[in-house]
Ligand SMILES: Nc1ncnc2c1ncn2[C@@H]1O[C@H](COP(=O)(O)OP(=O)(O)OP(=O)(O)O)[C@@H](O)[C@H]1O
């Protein structure tokens with residue numbers, strides 16, 4: 313087999329896929345800003361994406377905050393800088409770990425569910441049926457999911473930040489012997505609004521990417537149960553990778569400031 | 570000048586990869602007429618319906634609805650045209666996240682912006698017409714038998730009383746009595762609503778009952794069409810073989826003989 317042909321095929325397939333995703337995104341955005349908006353479906357998606365993700369995101373944040381406190385304590389005690397623990401925990405959480413880990417967890421939970429649901433609707437012709445019932449599938453299926461996830465993820469991350477700091481606090485007080493008052497003081501002393509805001513901006517971007525990948529792969533799935541399974545996997549994998557890539561670029565955007 | 574046909578399909582081609590499915594289909598359906606398409610499994614009957622509905626884009630050819638070309642139409646214009654259509658899918662395609670009555674009322678609530686309470690009453694009435702009681706309306710589609718799903722899909726297709734209704738195998742999977750009830754219902758739809766219908770069926774009893782005209786599709790083309798009365802003297806060996814269900818004849822099936 314010709315290795316150049318093989319590489320070429322992969323490259324072409326990559327660009328074709330990128331083009332399809334770009335078209336899908338443009339289409340989705342256009343439908344987001346043109347009526348009608350199905351409020352009932354939007355409310356349901358906010359419930360499904362936001363509220364039902366709380367336990368997963370909360371647990372992730374709690375244990376991340378706890379382990380951060382431990383690790384940073386070990387590191388900082390090597391040069392007698394234990395007082396930095398609270399500060400580093402809160403900055404690490406709000407800027408980086410809160411949005412990224414919540415994003416990844418929600419990607420696993422939500423992008424897969426969206427791809428599976430929409431993918432099943434595709435292969436059982438339910439999406440075609442929507443069209444024949446004078447309902448635009450983009451408006452009915454994609455727009456509510458996209459808006460709901462984009463709105464819900466920053467809220468989830470805000471909650472994750474708070475729970476994560478609480479986790480760090482618990483370990484700091486009960487395990488590492490910090491004084492409660494000074495731990496809290498150190499937590500807020502050096503925290504800037506930008507730390508939190510940049511994290512929430514990341515969360516918004518991640519939310520959009522998660523729903524986009526879930527819907528895109530669902531919409532383009534084909535070929536029965538196997539196709540839906542593949543769509544689900546692709547949705548989670550691509551959403552996770554896009555989150556990590558976007559994370560770098562958003563960080564860089566805020567880095568100069 | 571006579572009115573243009575409700576649906577006019579001319580020279581429609583469609584292939585999937587190397588496989589040619591439609592190879593120049595020409596077909597016209599007059600206003601208020603009931604046309605039945607017969608043909609072997611996998612000959613592209615469902616694909617043809619989906620091309621007319623714009624769910625599949627034909628590779629070439631022309632499809633006119635009420636004299637308006639729909640191939641290559643903009644998405645917003647197409648939405649207007651789609652309002653004229655109702656479709657019963659071969660696999661029912663019920664929305665499994667909604668209750669049965671919400672499925673039937675879907676076109677009324679989402680498409681026609683009717684209030685839920687009224688749409689619900691109409692949905693229950695339509696369910697009654699296909700022989701399903703109001704209690705079925707509260708179930709989810711997954712709780713129904715295949716034949717019941719088909720009847721719900723039929724109720725959904727006719728709920729908005731569209732001008733053009735497509736039935737993709739409306740009686741497949743039903744017992745003979747229910748099948749005949751459905752046949753009567755389709756005939757009534759055409760009579761009462763003045764609807765134009767295009768149906769696909771393998772069931773010749775059903776075809777004879779609901780059709781004004783019959784067209785036979787074979788290898789991606791319409792090989793015969795004519796009034797239903799002529800079906801028994803079509804003079805076409807393919808049609809004869811099909812309507813009598815004979816394994817021997819010009820249509821060959823690639824099967825491995827034991
Ligand atoms: N989306 C698709 N992608 C690829 N091939 C397809 C697709 N849809 C249909 N086909 C092919 O087109 C051919 C015709 O399919 P179609 O569903 O129209 O058959 P049919 O005449 O309705 O048969 P049946 O009576 O069994 O329903 C089949 O061989 C099928 O493999």
Ligand SMILES: [Mg+2]
Pocket residue numbers: 614615616659737
């Ligand atoms: Mg078919």
